[in-house]
Amino acid sequence: MYESVHRPVARLRSLRSVTLLTPRAAESADFYSEVWGLVPVERDGAAAWLRGTGRQHHILELAEAERNALGKIAFAVAGRPQVDEAARRLTGHGVPLVTEPGPLDQVGGGYGLRFADPEGRLIELSADVEAVAPGDPGGLPAVPRKLAHVVLNTVDIDAACDFYTRVLGMRISDWSEHQMAFLRCNTDHHVIAFNQAEWTSINHVAYEMTSIDHFMRGIGRLRHHGLTPLWGPGRHGPGNNTFSYFADPAGLVCEYTSEVEQVEEDTWLCRTWRRTPELSDLWGTAGPPSRDVRVRMAGVPDPGHAAVHRAGTPPPGEAPSEGTTP
Ligand SMILES: [Fe+2]
CATH class of the missing domain: 3.10.180.10 (2,3-Dihydroxybiphenyl 1,2-Dioxygenase, domain 1)
Structure with missing residues (x-):
């Protein structure tokens, strides 16, 4: 048994x-x-x-x-x-x-x-969380439909992947060398990605736009507000999704994305992508990520749930240094 x-x-x-x-x-x-x-x-x-x-x-x-x-x-x-x-x-x-x-x-x-x-x-x-009637996905203004993925900086990418696959049942869709792992729980190529880093922290949160037209309109709206992308627009190799990264007022990185690759569960083959500029930025429009965006994606050390809820407990680590990007 x-x-x-x-x-x-x-x-x-x-x-x-x-x-x-x-x-x-x-x-x-x-x-x-x-x-x-x-x-x-x-x-x-x-x-x-x-x-x-x-x-x-x-x-x-x-x-x-x-x-x-x-x-x-x-x-x-x-x-x-x-x-x-x-x-x-x-x-x-x-x-x-x-x-x-x-x-x-x-x-x-x-x-x-x-x-x-x-x-x-x-x-x-x-x-049984309260559901709501969906808005008009094709309507204007172009706004996010859902959360696309959360990328997490981890001090041990193998341990993180082991827990999320073995305990939570997620599947690894692709690797970016041994630096990043992209995990799915449904047909979306990834909903979580881990990035090997010096400390545990949040790397960025991505929001899915319904189309590439909405993706570009969203970037245009931010430009209207005086905000230009930290990195992008472009299209990543792993996941084949568009990307444009910005910083929110707290300095956390947020991303508009669209057209995330859909996985056919029975025939998908996990690949290991080389980390080259051509594969990080398929269109060649974004160029390499700046030091600024890498530092922001590294974030500050996150002491974790238990420490956050113990008032006054200082988190481990010091000030942020240069990090790594997808
Ligand atoms: Fe992303």
Whole structure:
């Protein structure tokens, strides 16, 4: 008889939302609603919840903190039984629960659980979160439909990939040498990517535009606001998605993307891409990433969920240095 504890804890259906902690949450909320194109759902002091034109209740949560950090990443699972089963299997994998399965006391509600990954990132698995009627995906202005992916800096890319594949059941779509790994949980080429780095931190968050026309219109809107891309526009090799990177008021990197490659599960072959300018920037329009964007993507050391919630605990590491990019 096969023991279930060795199986992944759940079949993750999609990336729901990301929570970013920042000392400039209110300013960032204004940026993401008035410039970036997200729709404000709710504000509570400096905290804010924003959605795209898709069905997710919200895709971005902002909360005030002493320094930039990841608050949590939320994934959808099929239903309450899957949440309960995930709790049992997490225990079997030796992963303690931060929040036991139950109704989520948060904006959008739902039923879920939370745990920390090996580098202290808080992960939420949820079902029955309030869904909303989608906006007009082809309408104007061109605004993000959903969260496309979150790229995470990791101090141990192999350990990170092992946890996310073995415990969370994600699949590795491609590698960029041994520097980056792109992981999927559905047909999107990646919803999470890991970047080998000097410290754990958030590298960037990408928002999917419905078409390349909307992608370009979004870049145009930011230009109208006086913001030019830190890097892009261009098209990446791994994932074949368009990219244009910007910085939000807290200095966190945000990306417009579109046309993310769709994976045919039964026939997909994981590749290892060489890290050459031609493959990072297929169109040849973006050029190499600047030192500025690499430093911003390196971010500041993230002490992890437990430390963030212990007031006054200094995070490890010092000031940011030059990082690496996709
Ligand atoms: Fe990206």
